Amino acid sequence: MATAARVETGADERLNVMPVAAFTDNYIWMIRAPATQRAVAVVDPGDAEPVKRALLAAELELGAILLTHHHQDHVGGVDELLAGHSVPVYGPAREAQSKVSHPLRGGDRLVLEKLGLSFNIIDIPGHTAGHIAFAGHNAVFCGDTLFSAGCGRLFEGTPEQMTASLQKLAALSGSTEIYCGHEYTLSNLQFAAVVEPENAHVSSYAEKCRRDRAANRPTLPSTISRELQVNPFLRCHAETVKRAAESHAGRKLQSTTEVFAVLRQWKDGFK
Numbered sequence: 241m242a243t244a245a246r247v248e249t250g251a252d253e254r255l256n257v258m259p260v261a262a263f264t265d266n267y268i269w270m271i272r273a274p275a276t277q278r279a280v281a282v283v284d285p286g287d288a289e290p291v292k293r294a295l296l297a298a299e300l301e302l303g304a305i306l307l308t309h310h311h312q313d314h315v316g317g318v319d320e321l322l323a324g325h326s327v328p329v330y331g332p333a334r335e336a337q338s339k340v341s342h343p344l345r346g347g348d349r350l351v352l353e354k355l356g357l358s359f360n361i362i363d364i365p366g367h368t369a370g371h372i373a374f375a376g377h378n379a380v381f382c383g384d385t386l387f388s389a390g391c392g393r394l395f396e397g398t399p400e401q402m403t404a405s406l407q408k409l410a411a412l413s414g415s416t417e418i419y420c421g422h423e424y425t426l427s428n429l430q431f432a433a434v435v436e437p438e439n440a441h442v443s444s445y446a447e448k449c450r451r452d453r454a455a456n457r458p459t460l461p462s463t464i465s466r467e468l469q470v471n472p473f474l475r476c477h478a479e480t481v482k483r484a485a486e487s488h489a490g491r492k493l494q495s496t497t498e499v500f501a502v503l504r505q506w507k508d509g510f511k
Contacts, residue, residue, distance in 0.1 A: 255417075257271050257419060267423065267458065268285050270294060273303055273357060274356035275356025283307075283374070284307060284421055285314075285318060304327050304352055331372075332345075332372040366401045368396045380417070381419045387428055399497050410464065423460070425459035436472065476496040489502045
């Protein structure tokens with residue numbers, strides 16, 4: 241899809257981000273604090289136990305909790321973590337719960353001085369009504385809005401909202417590393433290969449991801465530049481994607497939002 245001018249996420253040294261696997265396919269991200277390597281900010285802790293084990297194993301301290309949206313598999317471990325750690329919880333103002341001590345909105349700047357971390361907050365509704373992303377240090381933590389080679393289901397938002405949200409993320413610098421909430425990459429690439437069977441970037445990326453998963457490595461992070469090559473939901477402007485969506489829908493589609501809506505409905509039923 242067409243994108244706006246690039247938005248920089250910071251040319252800082254690359255973040256040290258550790259994946260913590262949870263449930264069947266969730267990732268909880270632990271961001272090592274540049275200012276003090278003993279502390280971490282934890283993103284979307286749906287389960288407290290794997291976070292506590294990871295903190296203990298690496299002799300780390302919890303410094304802050306960042307939440308992208310309200311789904312239980314992203315917030316379910318917050319209360320248990322707060323029982324043992326008195327730390328701030330940052331999350332979307334439009335989905336503010338008792339768990340969120342510091343509500344955030346798009347356009348806000350989050351500065352965690354003690355940790356040496358700072359993020360621009362981006363409103364990215366669609367998957368949920370108040371979903372936000374944390375963008376900074378040449379990385380973006382985008383929850384369940386943008387996946388590698390895919391995007392989230394529309395539980396509370398509209399195709400128009402999700403299209404606009406994906407455009408915001410696509411406008412980040414191409415080198416921006418994408419840390420999303422689930423290990424969905426291979427299944428997403430199966431769909432991408434049906435939409436664009438001649439896309440060589442899709443096939444080569446799928447081969448890499450198969451090797452990663454065979455070695456029990458995460459396929460993440462991806463990058464914005466890679467997603468612009470392989471992710472059909474970021475390629476709704478591409479003629480190949482538009483033709484595939486029109487063929488599936490059996491009608492002409494007049495806008496990238498219509499293309500997105502057909503793709504999302506198609507993917508929802510894809511086996």
